[in-house]
Amino acid sequence: MVINSWELVATAIAPTTGATFVMSVFRNQICTAQLALRESSVSSSALVIRCRGNGLCLRCIALVHNSHSCTHESEGREYCLVMPHSVMNRAEVFVKMLLGTRSDWRLTKPTLPHAPQLNSSWIGPAMAVITIFIGWFAFPNTIGDGNAAFALFIGAVSIMMMTWSNLLSTRALPLEQIFGGVDRMYIWHRWLGALSVGAMWLHMEMADDIKGIRGASRDVADAAEDLAETGSTLLYILVGISLLRWIPTRWWRFTHKLLILPYAFACWHFYTAAKPYANDSFWGAWFTGFMFLGLAAGLYRVVWRDMFRKGKLHRVSHIEHTGNVITIELEPLGTPLKYQQGQFVFLTVKVPGLREPHPFTIASSPHEPCLRFVIRDLGDWTHRL
Numbered sequence: 001m002v003i004n005s006w007e008l009v010a011t012a013i014a015p016t017t018g019a020t021f022v023m024s025v026f027r028n029q030i031c032t033a034q035l036a037l038r039e040s041s042v043s044s045s046a047l048v049i050r051c052r053g054n055g056l057c058l059r060c061i062a063l064v065h066n067s068h069s070c071t072h073e074s075e076g077r078e079y080c081l082v083m084p085h086s087v088m089n090r091a092e093v094f095v096k097m098l099l100g101t102r103s104d105w106r107l108t109k110p111t112l113p114h115a116p117q118l119n120s121s122w123i124g125p126a127m128a129v130i131t132i133f134i135g136w137f138a139f140p141n142t143i144g145d146g147n148a149a150f151a152l153f154i155g156a157v158s159i160m161m162m163t164w165s166n167l168l169s170t171r172a173l174p175l176e177q178i179f180g181g182v183d184r185m186y187i188w189h190r191w192l193g194a195l196s197v198g199a200m201w202l203h204m205e206m207a208d209d210i211k212g213i214r215g216a217s218r219d220v221a222d223a224a225e226d227l228a229e230t231g232s233t234l235l236y237i238l239v240g241i242s243l244l245r246w247i248p249t250r251w252w253r254f255t256h257k258l259l260i261l262p263y264a265f266a267c268w269h270f271y272t273a274a275k276p277y278a279n280d281s282f283w284g285a286w287f288t289g290f291m292f293l294g295l296a297a298g299l300y301r302v303v304w305r306d307m308f309r310k311g312k313l314h315r316v317s318h319i320e321h322t323g324n325v326i327t328i329e330l331e332p333l334g335t336p337l338k339y340q341q342g343q344f345v346f347l348t349v350k351v352p353g354l355r356e357p358h359p360f361t362i363a364s365s366p367h368e369p370c371l372r373f374v375i376r377d378l379g380d381w382t383h384r385l
Contacts, residue, residue, distance in 0.1 A: 121180025
C-alpha cells in the first residue's frame with residue numbers, strides 16, 4: 001500500500017500503549033488506528049500504525065521527540081514510524097519539563113483593559129468595594145491614637161480584598177453575571193490580589209500602634225501574629241511571582257495554589273488579634289463569615305476543581321494550521337456541551353505540559369455537532385499547543 005499524503009494527526013506520548021484514536025476524515029471515511037509506542041533495546045522508539053480502510057493519510061506529530069525527523073517504512077497494512085531519540089531517565093525528563101523551552105521564557109508586554117459602560121456588570125465591583133471599606137465603622141473606639149484604628153482597618157481591608165480575590169477565582173456563574181464575564185472577573189481578581197499585598201504591608205508597618213481591648217489570650221495572639229508575619233513574607237513572594245507575565249504557566253499555576261496558605265495564616269491572626277469588638281458581635285460575625293467564604297473558595301479552587309471536578313470529554317476530530325493560528329474541532333464523547341456562541345470554555349489537553357486549563361472563545365455555533373476553537377500563538381502554553 002502506498003502512502004500518498006500525510007494529513008491526519010497521530011500523537012505519540014510515552015509510554016502510552018494500545019490506545020485507540022479516531023483521527024480524522026479521509027475520503028469521507030473515518031480512519032481508526034491503534035497507536036502503540038514501544039521502546040527498542042538501543043535508543044529509538046517506534047509508533048506502530050495499523051489502519052482499517054482503503055488508505056492511510058497520516059502526519060506524525062512527535063510531541064516528545066519534536067526535534068527529530070521521522071522515517072516512514074511501509075510494511076503492507078502496517079506502518080512503522082521510527083523516531084530516533086536518546087534514552088532519558090525520569091530525572092532527565094523531569095528537569096526538561098521543569099526548565100521548559102526558550103519560548104516559555106519570552107517577555108510579553110502587559111495590556112490595560114478598556115473600561116466598559118456603566119451597566120449591570122458593575123453590581124459585583126460595587127458590592128466588593130462596599131463590603132471591603134464598610135469595615136471602617138468596626139474600628140472607631142480603639143484605645144490609642146488614630147493610627148491604631150487605621151492599622152486595624154487597613155488589616156481588615158487586606159483580608160477582605162484577599163477574600164474577594166479567592167471568590168472570583170472560583171469562576172462561579174452568579175459572580176460572572178454581576179462582574180461582566182470571566183475576563184473582567186480575572187481583572188478584578190488580579191487587582192484585588194495586588195492591592196491586598198500593599199494593604200498588608202501598610203498594616204504590618206503600623207501594627208506596633210495597635211492596643212485593642214478585646215481578643216484572644218496573649219499567647220494565642222502572639223503565636224498567630226508570628227504566623228501572620230511568616231504568611232506575609234510568603235504572600236509577597238507568591239504574588240510577586242504571579243505578577244511576572246513571563247513565568248511559565250505551569251510554575252505560575254503551582255505558586256498560585258499556594259496562596260491559600262498565607263491567606264489562612266492572615267485569617268487566624270485577624271481572628272485572634274486584639275480588636276475593639278468581640279468575635280461573637282455583629283462585626284465579629286461579619287468578618288468571620290467572609291473569612292470562611294474565602295477559605296472555602298480557596299479550598300474549592302485548589303482541591304475540588306483542580307483535582308476532582310471533571311469536565312466534558314471531547315476527541316480531536318480536525319486540526320488546521322494557518323501561520324501562527326490553529327483551528328481545532330472537538331467531537332463530544334458523551335452528552336454535548338450546552339453553550340451560546342461566543343462563550344468562554346476552559347480547555348484542558350491531556351498531554352504532559354498542557355494540562356493547565358485555559359479559557360478560549362467558542363467559534364462554532366450551538367447547532368453544529370463539534371466544538372471549534374481558533375487559537376493564536378500568544379504565549380508559552382499556546383505555543384506548545
